[in-house]
Amino acid sequence: MLLFNSFLFCGFVCLLAQLILDNSKLTPGHITSIFVVIGAFLDTFSIYDIIIEKVGGGAMIPITSFGHSLIHGALQRANSMGIIGILMGMFDLTATGITAAIIFSFIFSLFFKPKN
Amino acid sequence: MYEIIIFSHNNSGEEIMRNTKYEKIADFHKVKETRGKNALIAFLSGGVIGLCGEIIIELLCNYFHISRNDATTFMIVIYIFLASLLTALGCFDKLANIFKCGILIPITGFAHSMTSAALDYKKEGPIYGIGSNMFKLAGSVIIYGVVSAWFFGMIRYLIGGGS
Numbered sequence: 605m606l607l608f609n610s611f612l613f614c615g616f617v618c619l620l621a622q623l624i625l626d627n628s629k630l631t632p633g634h635i636t637s638i639f640v641v642i643g644a645f646l647d648t649f650s651i652y653d654i655i656i657e658k659v660g661g662g663a664m665i666p667i668t669s670f671g672h673s674l675i676h677g678a679l680q681r682a683n684s685m686g687i688i689g690i691l692m693g694m695f696d697l698t699a700t701g702i703t704a705a706i707i708f709s710f711i712f713s714l715f716f717k718p719k720n
Numbered sequence: 721m722y723e724i725i726i727f728s729h730n731n732s733g734e735e736i737m738r739n740t741k742y743e744k745i746a747d748f749h750k751v752k753e754t755r756g757k758n759a760l761i762a763f764l765s766g767g768v769i770g771l772c773g774e775i776i777i778e779l780l781c782n783y784f785h786i787s788r789n790d791a792t793t794f795m796i797v798i799y800i801f802l803a804s805l806l807t808a809l810g811c812f813d814k815l816a817n818i819f820k821c822g823i824l825i826p827i828t829g830f831a832h833s834m835t836s837a838a839l840d841y842k843k844e845g846p847i848y849g850i851g852s853n854m855f856k857l858a859g860s861v862i863i864y865g866v867v868s869a870w871f872f873g874m875i876r877y878l879i880g881g882g883s
Contacts, residue, residue, distance in 0.1 A: 640865040644869045644872050709838045
């Protein structure tokens with residue numbers, strides 16, 4: 605059931621993005637930024653946690669999960685540290701993704717040549 | 721004198737004709753490219769990427785006996801690695817032309833934007849090329865994510881007292 609739900613949820617997010625892209629003048633850069641803000645907003649009232657429970661891995665793949673991880677780590681740290689925890693825990697959960705992206709893109713940009 | 725005017729008049733008339741013909745042809749081809757087809761392709765390809773992510777998580781959980789959270793992290797790293805490699809090899813742009821948002825909205829699009837920016841500005845040197853331009857496209861995602869997460873987090877903390 606989790607497999608089917610991840611197919612539906614991830615497909616639905618991409619469908620929404622494609623509809624916005626086709627019917628307005630926004631670029632993919634605008635849309636990804638908007639989706640990150642939407643993900644952070646959904647996690648404010650723990651809606652995204654419910655989605656992850658029901659959907660599983662499919663909910664962690666769209667860019668909305670990036671906003672969710674940012675606010676989720678911040679609130680987790682804020683629980684134990686107080687209000688300064690929001691600043692301390694912001695990158696707790698997303699650090700893996702950002703660090704991996706930086707390292708891989710740096711290594712590949714050193715060894716490969718641009719094709720176009 | 722008259723000849724020149726007549727000639728120029730004829731010439732401009734022909735150009736207008738050509739422009740209207742061109743617009744008609746362009747409109748004809750624009751209508752042909754349906755939006756429904758794009759949306760369906762984006763839905764299917766995005767769905768397949770989500771499905772593969774869940775499959776990878778369950779395989780890692782079963783074969784390496786790690787917790788679900790760790791498996792999710794590994795899955796994201798695998799996707800980022802694949803997207804960076806495909807971008808470096810030059811395949812990702814062709815895939816993005818076919819699948820459009822289906823492949824740009826998942827985490828693969830984030831890795832693609834960083835690697836392609838780093839590759840494009842490689843010729844300007846390691847510091848001012850790769851170093852300062854790597855976050856050219858992905859920076860907006862991080863900045864708006866952090867600002868909105870801080871804002872919503874403050875609201876949540878002040879109203880609800882943390883999670």
